[in-house]
Amino acid sequence: MARPKEYDNKIRLTLSTDYQIRERLRIVSIRSDKNVNQLINEGIDLVFDEYEKQGIYSDLHPHTSTKERHDMIQSDGQERKTAVITITNNKGGVAKTTTCASLAVVASKKKKRVLVIDLDIQMNTSDLMGYPIGSTEPNVANYLETFFDAQMGTVDIKNYILPTRYKNVDVMISSPKMQVNFEQTLQTVSSNRGDLVGRMIKNIKKLGLYDYVFIDTQPSMGIIVTSTYKESDWLIIPTEPEKYGIEGSVKVCNFVNTRIMDELPVAKIAGIVFVKTDERTALAKAIPAFRQQLEEMGAHCFQTTIPHSADVPKARMNGCAVTDLYPLSKPSLKYIELFKELEEVVQNG
Ligand SMILES: Nc1ncnc2c1ncn2[C@@H]1O[C@H](COP(=O)(O)OP(=O)(O)OP(=O)(O)O)[C@@H](O)[C@H]1O
Numbered sequence: 001m002a003r004p005k006e007y008d009n010k011i012r013l014t015l016s017t018d019y020q021i022r023e024r025l026r027i028v029s030i031r032s033d034k035n036v037n038q039l040i041n042e043g044i045d046l047v048f049d050e051y052e053k054q055g056i057y058s059d060l061h062p063h064t065s066t067k068e069r070h071d072m073i074q075s076d077g078q079e080r081k082t083a084v085i086t087i088t089n090n091k092g093g094v095a096k097t098t099t100c101a102s103l104a105v106v107a108s109k110k111k112k113r114v115l116v117i118d119l120d121i122q123m124n125t126s127d128l129m130g131y132p133i134g135s136t137e138p139n140v141a142n143y144l145e146t147f148f149d150a151q152m153g154t155v156d157i158k159n160y161i162l163p164t165r166y167k168n169v170d171v172m173i174s175s176p177k178m179q180v181n182f183e184q185t186l187q188t189v190s191s192n193r194g195d196l197v198g199r200m201i202k203n204i205k206k207l208g209l210y211d212y213v214f215i216d217t218q219p220s221m222g223i224i225v226t227s228t229y230k231e232s233d234w235l236i237i238p239t240e241p242e243k244y245g246i247e248g249s250v251k252v253c254n255f256v257n258t259r260i261m262d263e264l265p266v267a268k269i270a271g272i273v274f275v276k277t278d279e280r281t282a283l284a285k286a287i288p289a290f291r292q293q294l295e296e297m298g299a300h301c302f303q304t305t306i307p308h309s310a311d312v313p314k315a316r317m318n319g320c321a322v323t324d325l326y327p328l329s330k331p332s333l334k335y336i337e338l339f340k341e342l343e344e345v346v347q348n349g
């Protein structure tokens, strides 16, 4: 069974540059007739065999045809009610992408069928899903463009959904195209023909294929982000427990509150989650006060906080969600707890 080359190379690179692993293998190599690199190669083969057995990883690879992709994302006969969860904060660098990819992987391990939509031009989530910048597969911008001309969005949205190496997780990837002028065109077409991003989300829901859709957004309040707020069911707001992080969350809360007052459609806030926390710092001790401030604005805060850990950037370097590569690390265990809390919020409406 062919295995994706870039994934293979990433694992090889990680193992061969990890000092501790090399040191242990060096000791093993003294007693065997194989050198460290040969041992690494054999180890990789064993890992891949195991992955394939467990179905974690199949021969899916990004360069599949439309027909193959369609077959992969076929319904299993079950019509699902889809909860659309948007991960957002007007502040950058607050773990939106990390939270989006981590929750998607956790949900899939809980046997949920998941779609991840990357609406951020940076394509970080697309990368974590196996489609780095430069990927030539159909993307969200291509789908939205089908509304720009005579096709009027009659094209099947499934043509823009891609499989990932995570079992039960599909993705709609972003594109470097989604710049200011793209947003401007979107704005113009949307004002004539109705909210296009909203229509995209509705079309996904109509498929009935997914239990959860997790949407990653960029740190802005442009038309793409605000349209997403309108059509999503829930918002998750990752926040660092510090002044500017809180200010970014307050901006989202204000947007939601204003729309509620104007009786316009808007997602509910599932919760604010404190991220990158470090118990030893004074900032972590300020969380109860921040919590109170945000709850006074009517925004629920999750009990679970996600601790700061080097495992997050390490997993990212390997193009993986931390919950996939280091499932037993502290942030991963907390993302499992966060998903449990989220499920309760979603079920209780
Ligand atoms: N729990 C954590 N512990 C340590 N580092 C973390 C943690 N969560 C996220 N990070 C790091 O913080 C940085 C920003 O994370 P991430 O890209 O998920 O944020 P973002 O909100 O999506 O950023 P942007 O606004 O640019 O899209 C990354 O370098 C990531 O590795």
Ligand SMILES: [Mg+2]
Residues within 6 Å of the ligand: 096, 097, 098, 120, 122, 124, 216, 217
């Ligand atoms: Mg991001």
